Amino acid sequence: MVPADVADVTPWRDWCSAAEGALRFLDGHLSWDFWMVTQVVDGRQIVLVAEPPEAVRPGVELPWEESFCRQMIEGNAPRLATVTAAVPAYASRTSGPLRDVAAYVGVPLLRADGSLFGTVCGVAFRARPRSAARDLRVVEAVARMLSTLMAAGLTPPPPPDRVSAIRAAPGAPAPGAV
Numbered sequence: 001m002v003p004a005d006v007a008d009v010t011p012w013r014d015w016c017s018a019a020e021g022a023l024r025f026l027d028g029h030l031s032w033d034f035w036m037v038t039q040v041v042d043g044r045q046i047v048l049v050a051e052p053p054e055a056v057r058p059g060v061e062l063p064w065e066e067s068f069c070r071q072m073i074e075g076n077a078p079r080l081a082t083v084t085a086a087v088p089a090y091a092s093r094t095s096g097p098l099r100d101v102a103a104y105v106g107v108p109l110l111r112a113d114g115s116l117f118g119t120v121c122g123v124a125f126r127a128r129p130r131s132a133a134r135d136l137r138v139v140e141a142v143a144r145m146l147s148t149l150m151a152a153g154l155t156p157p158p159p160p161d162r163v164s165a166i167r168a169a170p171g172a173p174a175p176g177a178v
Contacts, residue, residue, distance in 0.1 A: 034056065036051075037050075040117070071090060083102065102125055
């Protein structure tokens with residue numbers, strides 16, 4: 001039995017619990033509107049976990065071809081943009097369902113062999129101050145922790161069943177927004 005004084009730091013039981021805890025940490029300490037852990041499968045970016053949980057339903061598929069995360073992974077845009085309209089690769093995606101994304105931060109999640117698993121990403125619907133650039137180091141640490149847990153043998157869950165819509169949430173972007 002774990003003493004009550006230390007129960008808040010007991011190990012997570014699985015990778016998904018670790019991802020949920022990591023996103024709760026990011027949401028509680030950094031001022032972005034919502035956070036996601038995604039997996040990239042066959043040209044689709046699938047949401048595994050989101051914080052706050054009502055922002056995006058697990059299983060929502062975002063078109064990888066159009067995503068901010070793909071631009072970041074391919075080196076066409078930085079990991080953090082406090083004003084997406086100021087970054088050409090992101091600005092070209094700020095119409096239609098992406099029009100409300102004003103700031104973006106994303107970091108790749110890698111498998112033990114170095115291949116892409118997915119991303120940890122956050123969005124804001126208002127531009128962030130330049131000082132928000134310091135948030136990148138925290139998001140990178142979270143991504144590295146989740147990648148390390150995969151490399152150590154904690155297996156992410158299979159992608160959730162397909163979901164066609166993002167839950168109704170104030171300011172939540174339409175599918176394909178990130």
